[in-house]
Amino acid sequence: MICSDCGHLQDVNSGINYFKLLSFPIQFSLESQKLTRSFRQLQTIVHPDKYSNKTSREQTNSADWSSLINKAYKTLSTPIERGQYLLQLEGEQMPQDNSALNKEFLMAMMERNEEVEDAEDTQTLENLNIQLVKELEEMARRLNALFESKDLSGVKGTLVEMKYLLSIQNSIKQKQQSLLGS
Incomplete structure (x- = not known):
């Protein structure tokens, strides 16, 4: 997220894997307290308040990263959304009808x-x-x-x-x- 050379907040990589973003192995099972801790640590790094005196590009990047981190956290913290996301990573989609149900x-x-x-x-x-x-x-x-x-x-x-x-x-x-x- 932050350039090691110049120290500036980089553009968002919206295709980043949510598990990778929040430093978790790609698996269904996860410890929710660790997830929350990781989420909060990332938010302290990119929170828009920290970038209010920076360039407009960094302010935009900060808001974008913050939004992406929120979305990743929301997805991984909810079992059904985490399951659907893992299915997506496997190249699979949810059935659009009730045929999977008896x-x-x-x-x-x-x-x-x-x-x-x-x-x-x-x-x-x-x-x-x-x-x-x-x-x-x-x-x-x-x-x-x-x-x-x-x-x-x-x-x-x-x-x-x-x-x-x-x-x-x-x-x-x-x-x-x-x-x-x-």
Whole structure:
């Protein structure tokens, strides 16, 4: 990021690998506290406030680096986004339809959506959310094993399932807000 010869902040390499940028091995498993520490260290180097008295190019570079570091951190800190990014690095894309899912899973998701709709109090919603959090944590562990065994088909299926659970979790949060507001 900083030229060893002149000491100036260089132009952003937007194609840089997020793992490399944040000094992590390219793997699904990572320690979130180390990731946060690495993110903060990089931000202290490139933060726009440090470049307010520099050339306009360095100010722009600082803002660009800061933005890229934020994006990399957000991507790597969220299991589903980290999984999708790793798939991308493997040259793979997420399926655009539900073909990766079995009918039983889709039926279960419809039932869960109905449970959220039918919930009449925040405690019921909180209990549903606690169950979802446990399932998402289990899926993150499964993703780690699937990436280690290079089972990209399994990775895709698990990521699609996670998207469904996250969507239901979002519905729970919206319903909680509407119940609290009424």
